[in-house]
Structures are given as C-alpha cells and as structure tokens.
Amino acid sequence: MAKKMLEVKDLTTKYITRFRENIYAVDHVSFEVEEGKTLGIAGESGCGKSTLALSLMGYYFPPLYYSGGEITIDGRNISGLKPDDVRKSILGTEIAYIPQAAMNALNPTAKIIRFIEDVIHAHDPKKTKKDIYDLAKERFEILNLPSDVLQKHSVELSGGMKQRTVIAISTILSPKVLIADEPSSALDVTSQKLVIKMMYDLMNMGYIKSMIFITHELPLLYNVTDDIMVMYAGQIVESGSARQMVFDPVHPYSKGLMDSIIVPEEGTRDAKLTAIPGTPPNLKDPPKGCRFADRCKYVMPLCQTSFVTMRRFGELDDDGNAESQRRYRCIVPVHELKETFKREGGLRNTGGAAI
Numbered sequence: 231m232a233k234k235m236l237e238v239k240d241l242t243t244k245y246i247t248r249f250r251e252n253i254y255a256v257d258h259v260s261f262e263v264e265e266g267k268t269l270g271i272a273g274e275s276g277c278g279k280s281t282l283a284l285s286l287m288g289y290y291f292p293p294l295y296y297s298g299g300e301i302t303i304d305g306r307n308i309s310g311l312k313p314d315d316v317r318k319s320i321l322g323t324e325i326a327y328i329p330q331a332a333m334n335a336l337n338p339t340a341k342i343i344r345f346i347e348d349v350i351h352a353h354d355p356k357k358t359k360k361d362i363y364d365l366a367k368e369r370f371e372i373l374n375l376p377s378d379v380l381q382k383h384s385v386e387l388s389g390g391m392k393q394r395t396v397i398a399i400s401t402i403l404s405p406k407v408l409i410a411d412e413p414s415s416a417l418d419v420t421s422q423k424l425v426i427k428m429m430y431d432l433m434n435m436g437y438i439k440s441m442i443f444i445t446h447e448l449p450l451l452y453n454v455t456d457d458i459m460v461m462y463a464g465q466i467v468e469s470g471s472a473r474q475m476v477f478d479p480v481h482p483y484s485k486g487l488m489d490s491i492i493v494p495e496e497g498t499r500d501a502k503l504t505a506i507p508g509t510p511p512n513l514k515d516p517p518k519g520c521r522f523a524d525r526c527k528y529v530m531p532l533c534q535t536s537f538v539t540m541r542r543f544g545e546l547d548d549d550g551n552a553e554s555q556r557r558y559r560c561i562v563p564v565h566e567l568k569e570t571f572k573r574e575g576g577l578r579n580t581g582g583a584a585i
Contacts, residue, residue: 241299270455336384390421
C-alpha cells in the first residue's frame with residue numbers, strides 16, 4: 231500500500247462576517263492523497279475549492295478561521311499550529327500553494343531572485359546569496375527556465391513564463407504536497423501544456439511528493455489527475471478515480487457536471503450539453519438535508535429533511551482494502567441512480583474513450 235502523504239479528517243473552516251455570521255465554506259471534509267499521486271478537485275465557483283486549498287496549509291487569516299478536524303502531512307499533524315510555526319516549518323517545505331492568478335503575484339519592482347531569497351531566508355536565514363543563486367539557477371535550468379530570468383523583473387516576462395516562474399519559486403524548497411489552484415486557466419493551450427508538464431516533471435524528479443490540482447476545466451482534470459473529488463456547497467459529494475468520475479459518476483451533481491462538458495467519443499456528435507438549473511444554497515443558512523436537493527431533478531421529500539453522510543460503494547481492491555472504495559453523498563442507492571441514468575440515456579460508453 232502506498233504511503234499517505236496527505237491525510238485530512240473532518241476538516242472544518244469558516245468565514246466570520248462583520249455581522250458575526252459563521253459561513254462554513256469547508257464542512258467536515260475528509261480525504262487523502264498518496265505519495266506519487268495527483269488529486270483533482272472540481273466544482274462550481276463558490277463551492278469551497280479555493281478555501282479548502284488555503285485551509286490545508288494551516289495558515290489562517292481573518293475572516294477565515296480554523297474550526298476543527300485534522301491535517302496530517304507525511305505523518306505530521308499540522309492542525310492548530312501557531313501562525314509563526316506554520317510559516318517557519320510548514321509552508322514551502324511540507325506544503326506549497328500556487329494561488330489563482332499566480333502570474334500577478336510577483337512584485338514588478340523586484341527581480342525574480344529576490345523572491346527566492348525571501349522564501350529561503352524565511353527558513354534558513356544563514357543561507358548566503360551565492361548559495362541561493364546557485365540553487366535557483368540549477369532548479370530553473372532543470373525546469374527549462376533560462377537562468378537569466380533570475381535577474382529579470384516580472385514585467386519582462388510573458389504570461390506563461392510568469393506562471394512557470396511562480397511555480398519554480400513556490401517549489402524551490404521541495405515541498406511534499408503542492409496545491410495548484412487554477413494554475414493554467416489564464417493561459418493559451420500551448421502555455422497550459424508547458425505549465426502542467428513542468429509540474430509533473432517536479433513530481434517525477436522527486437522535488438514534490440504529491441499534488442492537488444484545482445480547476446474548472448474538467449477535461450483537464452481527467453488527463454492530469456489520478457483521482458477526482460467533487461465539492462458542492464462546502465462538502466464533498468463524490469470521489470473516485472478520474473476515469474470513474476468522468477465516465478461513471480453516480481451523484482446527481484457530479485452527473486450534471488460531467489454532462490456539461492464535451493467528450494470527443496464515438497456516438498456523441500449530436501449529443502447536447504446540459505446545464506444544472508438553479509444556484510447553490512446560501513451557506514449562512516444551509517439546508518438541513520441534502521444541499522443539492524433544491525436543484526436535483528431526482529429529489530424526494532426525505533432529501534430535504536435528512537442529513538446525508540458520505541457512503542462507500544464498489545468492490546474491494548485485490549488486497550481487500552476498503553479504503554479504495556468510491557464515496558458519494560446521497561440517500562438514493564447507487565444501483566437505483568445508475569438505472570435512472572441508463573433509462574435517460576446518460577451513461578457514457580467507457581470503451582477506451584479519452585477526453
């Protein structure tokens with residue numbers, strides 16, 4: 231069994247508004263990422279993906295607050311640590327974060343090498359500038375970034391070059407877990423390919439041990455991740471392998487997401503894309519039952535009143551390990567959902583198709 235590089239149990243974080251209202255943007259989330267694996271996180275805007283990414287680092291700034299649960303990185307529990315301890319011993323070395331619009335995160339008045347010096351000195355103040363430059367030069371060249379970039383300002387770089395530079399800076403200390411939040415959304419297709427290849431090169435060369443990839447681009451998740459986890463209104467509603475989630479989703483929300491993307495497979499030329507009606511619930515006062523109930527076409531009265539927990543389904547693996555089973559959050563049994571999808575003609579042929 232592969233080593234667990236990241237393990238999250240019942241993580242709950244909230245925003246506190248100026249009116250002292252609690253908004254639980256991450257609500258009892260549990261999952262794990264094994265060494266050498268990549269997890270994709272999907273969901274609509276506002277579902278909690280980026281808040282989850284920030285929460286995983288254990289470094290909270292108001293109005294975001296830690297509420298409960300555990301975050302364990304390579305056997306080390308980082309939950310509830312003081313901000314200074316997190317900054318000095320966790321960020322950059324145990325876990326690193328590439329934020330949305332990362333290419334705009336670079337101060338245009340400073341040279342690239344200055345950012346790297348700041349990152350390294352935060353953990354090792356005695357490191358000389360020469361040692362830092364030599365390390366940065368070697369790392370940039372390994373990742374096919376010209377070493378002269380180190381002496382340039384961000385305004386001298388293209389969008390794709392800025393993005394790759396931010397990734398190189400974020401991973402200069404070889405973190406065990408890398409979180410990439412929409413790392414390629416603002417790039418053209420060619421630059422997207424370079425950025426994603428660079429991230430996988432980092433993992434293949436051992437500079438990072440595992441990766442979490444957050445994006446709205448579901449076809450991209452299918453091609454670059456091992457597993458996919460779908461979030462809705464602060465909760466996980468389904469998780470499984472990338473292929474299972476794209477071609478055999480069981481939660482109605484996951485099914486709606488997958489039906490909203492184009493899949494270039496045989497027999498789908500005339501297929502029409504569908505949209506999920508309605509809007510997500512207000513998390514200031516979330517529904518008592520299923521949070522997707524108001525938008526679900528399969529809703530029953532019990533859905534709106536009963537709290538729904540995550541349920542496991544599927545066969546055990548060859549080692550009899552139940553942890554490999556898929557999970558979903560719905561009161562309807564899996565076989566009933568699949569039968570309904572089949573009657574509607576919604577199950578895709580998985581015979582070798584790729585997105």
